[in-house]
Amino acid sequence: MDERAVIAETPATRQEVSTEGRIARIAPDREERVFLLLSIFIGVISGLLVVSFRMAIEWLSVLLLGSAPSPHQPRLIIIPALAGLVIAVLTRFVFPNVRGSGINQTKAALYIHNGYISFRTVIGKFLLSALAIGSGYSLGPEDPSLQIGAGVASLVSRRFGMSKEKLRIFAPIGAAAGLAAAFNAPISAILFVIEEVIGQWSAAVLGSIVLAAVASVVVARSFWGPEPMFRIPTVTLRDSRELLAYAVLGIVGGFASLLFARALSYLRAALRRQPAWSQMLQPAVAGLLVGGIGYFGFTQVMGAGYEAIDQAMHSQFAWKMLLVLALLKIIATTLSFSSGTPGGMFAPTLFIGAMLGAAVGSFEKLYFPHLTGSIGSYALVGMGVLFAAFLRAPLTSVFMVLEVSGNYSIVLPVILANTIAYLISRGLQPIPIFEELTRQDGLYLPSMEELREESNLRLEDAMKPVTVPVLEGSQTIADAAATLANYKDHGSAHEILVHCGDGLWYAAKKEELEALFSTAGADSFEEPTIGSTELRGVTLEERLGDERTPILFPDLPLSSALPHFHRWPLLPITNRAIRGSLEGVVSLEDVLNRYQQGAHNH
């Protein structure tokens, strides 16, 4: 259903394309001029919508579950089940594109639909995610906020008649703005969008992403205040032996994320295979089960769970309770998400991480009291650990913890624990969860993890030693012809390199030089004869003119050579330190051969 629905989001029509071309013709710089300004507008509007989104969640939560949900209240079971029915009907008939977290949908918009996200999707995501989270489903508001931001960006940029290329770029800008406002952490949002949505650093969008994220956070903070999402306890690392405990946390987090990812990918795939009528009931059943968990004493796992995270950070639970909460949250989130209820996985991931971290911290306090790290610091690192291992965003995870804690001294434990967890998760579950989910939806979006780790071929990989004749540009035509005639195997050489006085090179075809020599009276390479005295005294580089082969270095990407082969038969590769010093040469054939080898290796 997702796939069909996503594909149904039809982007530009032929008329739009012709308008786009006309605008580009009469005002070629227009897009660049409005780009940054629009980014700020997108940031502000996304920020306002995310503030409203959070308000809607809290309002609905109070309205539906009461101001203080506590165990054994029947509505804890009834409300999520009824909300599930409403969500299922609306998802099926009114808002077909709102299932899931929003991250993959934003990526799909970027890579498949030229940045197109419909207004209806934005509205649907807002309403249904708020209803789901507000009625107690174990889901978070961050990923929907990301999609809402991307939707706003898509809508605004379409209204401005931006080109297809720019429309694509605007989606991640809005995504960063939405996430930054939801998370109150602009750096993490920017990094996450780069790491998980775009997949690479792009100077073209970085400035706009930063502007939009900052604008949205300014708006969000003007409403919620500058306080971080959690009250962060003081974090110190006094004893380096404590790193061992953080390493244990990394191992625990790695396996927990594996369990979470496996459960999610298995149950989601299994539920999606069920008949359509049963899929209509799945959110209600999930709501019933999640509500049941709350009814029987664990209301903490319902909703986003920020309060429980805060309590865990301040040592309000015993370690056994923390482990139980982590396990129940994995179950509740798996049920909620697999049923197709719209909502995000950021908050549940942070919840599980915080519980596991606090559990390890409490255990350490109990059995190794000489270690001084606070339980809060373990909870904080635990959040980063799950973020790195489950969402597979290692860089974002480190910066997220630093940004949320505002404390640099935690960087060592975070890097250590996150790396261990990330390696365990990657080793045992090679396909990241988001990629697994897109595959279940029948979409093939680029894997950001693969993109990050792709080993780009470079010119040095295809470079060959110089075997062609080399002439000095300062030689006269006659001398050049004579030198060439003296070359061994010159008859079989089809290209000749000319080293010009300015240190640059000229790659000539044999026919080109033959024509040059014949014009100057040197009929051929074989038998130089006296022709026009005036022409024969002219140097080779003077005759070749000002044009030179491009300057290429061994470390440049292999693809950088390709545009030049339509003009030059051979490209000299020079040393970066010594101008004009030849390292080797590449021909089109060499480059293509290397690419084919690379493809075979993959």
Added chain:
Amino acid sequence: MTLETDNEWSEKRRLILRDTLTFLSLTLITAVLFAVTLFLFRSFAFHREELAERWSARGREALASGRPDQAIVALRTALSYAPGDRTYELLLAQSLADAGHTEEAYNYFLGLWETQPGDGLINLRLARLTASKKDMQSAINYYRGAIYGTWEGDGALRRREVRLELARYLIAHHDLSNARTELLVAGGNAPDDVGLILTLAPLLEQAGAPTDALNYYKKVLARDPDNRTALEAAGRLEYEFGNFEESYRLFEHAEREHTEGGLDSTKQTSPSTVMMDNAARILALAPQRSLPAKERAARILKARDIAKKRFEACNAKATAASEMSSPLQTLAASWASKEATASLIELLKDPSRQDAAMKLIYNTEEQTEQVCGAPTGDDALLLLLAKSPKMMEQ
């Protein structure tokens, strides 16, 4: 060509106009959205505030009526609607402590302390919690943090109370020297308030500083000479110091106040009355140097008779038990000497014999106490005199 350029220029103008209008409408939409969000947010914030107050009131009520577990739930809910509210946080931490969740309460207060390490109240709570965890050094550190921390309202009064609490804690843990220091600092910084001094003085006694305590009682009496508590306490301390005359005066004054105050005039056997009677008897018995020579010699003879009887009784008891110890043997030799039989005239003639007789009396009381147990009656008073040489110098 010109036609095409004109056409392009007109299109360009239309585009500029369109972009301007789009930007204006975008600005307008943003402004409207902002206004709507602001309106909703205010209502939302008001509603949250209301919920926070309602739940915090329930929490306070539960806490006040001794239901800390219910207070915890209510205050946690209040905090979810007013995150970071200092008052609610402190109440929650207190509820946790009252509910016996010492570790949770400690961690909660510690979290608050980390954000406000100079807060007096948080330091005090942490001091009490660490004290209950038997972590004496941390408790003392937090007590000191509370003393030097900031307090809302009457800081001086709260600091003094904390210092007194610290002193009590130190006394309970037998760190008397530091307790005395804290009490003296508290007293030095305190106003001349009778009630406060009457709190400090007994603590000083407990801290092993009776002289300081007596000074404080005297300070009270200087301001309020008829203060019965101070009179009795000072009388008791003077008695313990061997100043029986002053002790008797103070006790008598206290009893007079008691009677004049319309209180029950029937004499009750309280430690104070016993001490007053003893002091009176000692004053009648003691052969002080300030007495006329004849009177003094007569008292020595009377005391000698009392001591001799005590020796004979103790000696007989020891002989019956066949436990004649060497101190008693030495005493027996002393009682057989001429010093033990000197007459009134002999004593009056030679003051050195008075001293020798007194030495024999005191030795007898001290040695018999060791062999035959604590004496009673006049023997006990003579023993008291033996231990208060100052009295005899008077």
